[in-house]
Amino acid sequence: MQALEQNLTAFAYLVAAVLFILSLRGLSSPETSQRGNTYGMIGMAIAIIATVLTPDVVSYEWIIAGIAIGGVIGVVIAKKIAMTAMPQLVAAFHSLVGMAAVLVAAAAFAHPESFGISDPATGEIHLASRIEMGLGVVIGAITFSGSVVAFLKLQGLVSGRPLVFAGQHYLNLLIGLVIFGLIGYFCVDQSPHVFWAMTALAFLIGFLLILPIGGADMPVVVSMLNSYSGWAAAGIGFTLQNNALIVTGALVGSSGAILSYIMCKGMNRSLFNVILGGFGGETSAAATGVKDDRPVKQGSAEDAAFILKNAGSVIIVPGYGMAVAQAQHALREMADALKENGVNLSYAIHPVAGRMPGHMNVLLAEAQVPYDEVFELEDVNSQFQTADVAFVIGANDVTNPAAKTDPTSPIYGMPILDVEKAKTVLFVKRGMAAGYAGVENELFFRDNTMMLFGDAKKVCEEIVRAL
Structure with missing residues (x-):
């Protein structure tokens, strides 16, 4: 019976994955975008129902409460949000995906036995799970803090101008190398100090990467954060051993990366430069203070x-x-x-x-x-x-x-x-x-x-x- 339920769940996830692919295909053209949205909603409904009905679920109270609260919030936002605020809404949603990845990784680290990712005899987390957990929590933390900065810039709560300082690229490089070093060390020693240190540094570098990016590059940032949120979701999928989440995250991550590349190419930007802290931030900051008093032709x-x-x-x-x-x-x-x-x-x-x-x-x-x-x-x-x-x-x-x-x-x-x-x-x-x-x-x-x-x-x- 359990084998049949697992097969049905796997089949439902396969159907959901196909619908997600059809959704992305539909969203690539205005004529088919409405159909693409419909495919995506049906696929997500199938994935959620299949997950909730799996034998691994032992209690429904928190799940139902979470779906109800999230559903109400989503409906209210969808009805009230103005089209002008859509970019910052997208950035805010990306931040939630990032924080979800961090929280799932933290829960898995605290109780690996509940996730089935540790040795029952020693309590040691499996090496593959440590790698997935380390990458997931880092990408999730960067996605969260970076998306918060993008939201603040788009909402006008923080200046859209590049916020730059001397040596920022070297600082970002140093923090990035330390994070990779900590992920490597975490594979050897699952110390809580290592886990939380790399998480904190990932939150920090998320802020530092997005603050120097100016207004002209914000569309690329939104697209890039979309990609990050996808990879963070895929990381959650590996930790939860959920194939649907892995496939969905990979689709979002790869499509967001491709879109970011296409946009950078269309803007004559280097994606590498944008990711590492903006393009032309110093010149932009200098140029903004110049006011031109030349006359213009005004009409009615x-x-x-x-x-x-x-x-x-x-x-x-x-x-x-x-x-x-x-x-x-x-x-x-x-x-x-x-x-x-x-x-x-x-x-x-x-x-x-x-x-x-x-x-x-x-x-x-x-x-x-x-x-x-x-x-x-x-x-x-x-x-x-x-x-x-x-x-x-x-x-x-x-x-x-x-x-x-x-x-x-x-x-x-x-x-x-x-x-x-x-x-x-x-x-x-x-x-x-x-x-x-x-x-x-x-x-x-x-x-x-x-x-x-x-x-x-x-x-x-x-x-x-x-x-």
Whole structure:
């Protein structure tokens, strides 16, 4: 009977794993993302039910209480969270996964006999379990503290500027070597002092790795922490001897790593440099204090409506400012009005627009913007030189020509959307403040740029009325 139950559990885990893979495949495209989410939810439900029904469970009180409390919190957050706060929510969830890995490893270390990872005669933890436990607790601690810093930066509770100090890379290297040394020593001596020392240092290096990373690289950080949370979950799986958790963690970890690499490649960043403490932090910190007093050309909604209505082709470039103002629906209304006037319209999405991968795509999908009108950077950049108007709504760093012309800029080398090549650039922005990377946008001062100051949603609504 027990063998049958184990086989059924293994089969359920296999089905869940297949659904997780189908979920990731579905999430790779806006057209299939809803189906991908559904697959993921069904797979997770199967995995949870199969785990709860295993013979190893001896008491359901704490399990039911945990599911109830977590479920209520999840529903409340999902209903109340604004789309603008989604990146920091993701970072907060990553921190919970990291802390879960730490707590499971600590419980396994304190009571290895309950986890079946020790010799019954001597009480010594098996060597393989020590390796898994050491790596799991370290990755989990780094994920937790790093995600907390990312949350604080994204929430605005800590400055988005790189926080740098002399010798930080050498300090990070030293702490990293000590942690690896302690993991090795833990394989020989399972002393509590060694376990807690490497855990504490992992928490510390998580803070030190993310603090120096500036705003321009935060989308990569969110993606990277997603990968860390996956590997931390896989570590939990090994400790709990749960195949579903191992597979799920490996899928999340590997897909997050691949996404981070793709984003770094799209930004002309080195993933290694970002992980070890940011890119161009010193120059960014220096650049943020410079204020440019050059005059800019300022226009009204009526001016913008006249220009847009008489344009043959318009490319809309959304950014975080659109998300803050919740302007996606007003923007869609404006776009529909322009299409009724015969304007050829498309949307240009930069890989790191917003605060996390896919942020703009989600907002546009929420406003039911047709998928075939939305293009990625590599597909749309060549079209700007023939466009009559580039309508930039809240995107700053990803349109800054300094990335191509100023070697001292912290965003130098990052591929940008070539909006300056359009005949006219209409730039919607609240004011002249620098972008999240702390860099003044050269595009503001170009002869073909007209600034439309104000809340992005209100500006779009005023343009619609003028049209």
